Amino acid sequence: MFDQPDLTHWHRDVPTLGASVVTLGAFDGVHSGHQALISGTVKRARALGVPSVVCTFDPPPKVFFGRATQLCPLAAKLARISALGPDHVVVFSFDEALRALSPAAFMARLALLGPRELRVGGDFRFGAKQEGNVSLLARRFDVHVQPPVRCAAGEVVSSTRIRGLLEQGLTAAAATLLRPGLNPETSA
Numbered sequence: 001m002f003d004q005p006d007l008t009h010w011h012r013d014v015p016t017l018g019a020s021v022v023t024l025g026a027f028d029g030v031h032s033g034h035q036a037l038i039s040g041t042v043k044r045a046r047a048l049g050v051p052s053v054v055c056t057f058d059p060p061p062k063v064f065f066g067r068a069t070q071l072c073p074l075a076a077k078l079a080r081i082s083a084l085g086p087d088h089v090v091v092f093s094f095d096e097a098l099r100a101l102s103p104a105a106f107m108a109r110l111a112l113l114g115p116r117e118l119r120v121g122g123d124f125r126f127g128a129k130q131e132g133n134v135s136l137l138a139r140r141f142d143v144h145v146q147p148p149v150r151c152a153a154g155e156v157v158s159s160t161r162i163r164g165l166l167e168q169g170l171t172a173a174a175a176t177l178l179r180p181g182l183n184p185e186t187s188a
Ligand SMILES: Cc1cc2nc3c(=O)[nH]c(=O)nc-3n(C[C@H](O)[C@H](O)[C@H](O)COP(=O)(O)O)c2cc1C
Pocket: 024, 025, 026, 027, 057, 061, 062, 065, 098, 099, 100, 101, 102, 106, 123, 124, 125, 126, 127, 128, 129, 130
């Protein structure tokens, strides 16, 4: 549906799957922290012999709320995600209807994926007014919390930090954190 010439299946809402390993987030820029999370999801799914699923939002919620400028257009984000090899990508349109959905209603939607494991960072929030967090998610699903990926200087890599580098004209530093295929343990 997105004219992507690869093996990933694209969806505008969750497909019903018997089992899966799932990660989710805005993934604006698909930086090295995101790459570690998505690659870990693909690896874990392969180990369990089930499909891997990346759920993301368009636009990124922070952009929808006017709290940030978008780093990466949807097509580029999807190309970067698909290069990491997930079986499915779900793109939720982030709009007034989705933003008002309760954490419980959103978890009911995720349950259609049959997640054997959900993989997110410790700061992941979801649901109306950002009321859902990792503890709530863990009441219903088996949750794996990805440790934060840091750059060589020790700072946690984030889309916010990359936006800041670009605003200061530090494009080379920003590009390092965005580089595809890097080893998050040793790069940047
Ligand atoms: C169903 C749903 C409703 C949301 N409603 C809000 C909201 O009311 N206010 C808000 O700031 N963010 C809202 N968000 C965005 C989340 O806080 C968060 O940005 C999103 O789940 C992506 O996670 P990430 O920012 O860690 O990538 C919502 C997300 C979901 C999935």
